[in-house]
Structure formats: structure tokens, C-alpha cells
Amino acid sequence: MWTVCVLGGMLSSYFRCSVLLVFPSMLGSRGRSYLMIFVLHCLYQGPIANIQRNVQDVAFSMGCNIDLQISHSKVMWRVLTEPFIQVLQEIVVSSILQREAQNASRAFQRIRDEVMGQYGYDSFGQSPAATGSSTQEQYAAKTMMRCDCE
The missing domain is CATH 1.20.5 (Single alpha-helices involved in coiled-coils or other helix-helix interfaces)
Known part of the structure; x- marks a missing residue:
């Protein structure tokens, strides 16, 4: 301009x-x-x-x-x-962890059997040690097995 x-x-x-x-x-x-x-x-x-x-x-x-x-x-x-994530995947897949878990379960199996036996249960947990025809009789039998007084 x-x-x-x-x-x-x-x-x-x-x-x-x-x-x-x-x-x-x-x-x-x-x-x-x-x-x-x-x-x-x-x-x-x-x-x-x-x-x-x-x-x-x-x-x-x-x-x-x-x-x-x-x-x-x-x-x-x-x-x-x-x-x-890699560590967690290795833990989940790891066979060593699975073996350790099975060893721990086996180690406590004897204790579990002993405790269940004291309370009147079969070691497999399927049926009670005492048999009765009615529920009331089964309950009474289990109670008697649990009591140390008799």
C-alpha cells in the first residue's frame, strides 16, 4: 500500500x-x-x-x-x-504347584480322617458310621458318638 x-x-x-x-x-x-x-x-x-x-x-x-x-x-x-500376567499364567499352568497342592492335601488327609472319625463320620464322608432308619435315630447315634461322657 x-x-x-x-x-x-x-x-x-x-x-x-x-x-x-x-x-x-x-x-x-x-x-x-x-x-x-x-x-x-x-x-x-x-x-x-x-x-x-x-x-x-x-x-x-x-x-x-x-x-x-x-x-x-x-x-x-x-x-x-x-x-x-505372565507370572500368574505360569502359576496357573505350573505342574510344580499342582504337585505341591496334592502333597499338602495328602499330608492333611490323615488328620482329616481322624477328625471325621471322632465325630462319627465315615472317612470317605459318604455315610455316617451309625445307621438308623429315621433321621431322628441317625441324629441320636451321631450325637452319642460325639459325646465323650458315655
Whole structure:
């Protein structure tokens, strides 16, 4: 815009005359309103447009940053839980654990048989040691076997 004014001032006498005629009107009320519009236009083209672009860039950057944080959190969670999942799968599948559980069950079998025998139950747990025809008689027989007083 300034180059047009400079070239117009250098080459055209009509342009110089119109500028000289416009200059006094700039000092009046209409000139101030035109000048204010020109200043606002320059502000909008410069700093305000720059602020708007900066705000858009910040919003884009924050959105990108949040997406990166989400994806990195997912990766970190997978990396952190993977060893625990592998250990748990090995424990479940492990034959050593199964053998140890069976050995523990066998070790307590004698104690379980002794306790069940004291209370009048068969060692297999299928039928009571005393037989009776009715439920009342079975209950009385079990109670008698449990009592140490008789």
C-alpha cells in the first residue's frame, strides 16, 4: 500500500493534489472516524490476527499432547502389567504347584480322617458310621458318638 502511495506521489500530480485535499479533512470529525477505521484495520491485520493464530496453535498443541499422553499411558500400562500376567499364567499352568497342592492335601488327609472319625463320620464322608432308619435315630447315634461322657 505504501509503495502505491510513493509511486503515485512521484509520478502523478493528480495524486499529489488529491492527497493534499484529503489531508485537511483528516483533521475533522469524518477524518478521525476514517483514521480510526484505518487504525483498527491495521490492528486486526497485525497483532489481533497473530493472537488468533497463536490461540489456534495452542489448542491444536494441547489436543495433540492429550492424545500422546493417552497413547503413552496405554503403552505404559501394558508394559507394567505384562510381567504380572505372565507370572500368574505360569502359576496357573505350573505342574510344580499342582504337585505341591496334592502333597499338602495328602499330608492333611490323615488328620482329616481322624477328625471325621471322632465325630462319627465315615472317612470317605459318604455315610455316617451309625445307621438308623429315621433321621431322628441317625441324629441320636451321631450325637452319642460325639459325646465323650458315655
